[in-house]
Amino acid sequence: MTRSSVAATSCRGRPMTRLSIRRATRLATLLACACPAVAQAQVPAPEPPDKAKDLAFAHAQVLDAPEVPDAIKVQPGEEVLLRARASGVQIYVCGxxxxxxxxxTLKAPDAELLDEQGAVIGHHSAGPSWQHRDGSAVTGKATAHVDAPDRDSIPWLLIAATSHSGKGVLASVTSVQRINTHGGQPPAPSGCTSSGTGRRVREARVPYRADYYFYVAGAN
Known part of the structure; x- marks a missing residue:
């Protein structure tokens, strides 16, 4: 047997010391930690989701436009973005x-906007304008109307958006429909004066409910 063979045999047969075991364990741990870190460094972090866009897309996919008279239909290509139920009052002043x-004379609406579960998602006020809880808002102008099936209820409306604010759900609204109204008509003209005194009543707040459909321009 040669000297080199004896040396090799002696090396293979030598038991590992505790120091050697600790060094080997430490090296294995470092390699295991380093490999995932290298892999992660090569993958770019995903961009944060745009919640407003995601919500708008989700609504547009699941809501169909309601059946309404031709006079208050939206333009071809517009799609339903959001449906909200309004519950509040129509405010009238005596003139x-x-x-x-x-x-x-109508002064302003004052109503909460509710989702399908009845949770408050916004507010409807003078303008007319609608404010969403995400900070976005749209203001519009009525361009057409039809009488409600119930004569004691305010008309159904088609409203064209005229201005926006914020970057949320309502920021891209193009049209709004008010339908399924209940209540909201002004009192009788005689109600402008208080019985007995003849003085004018300055303001009347008449309860009403309605459905508002918010539309955006379609992708095509």
Missing amino acids: TGTDGKPEW
């Missing part, structure tokens, strides 16, 4: 009509 007699 003087063209005939010189007292009459009620």
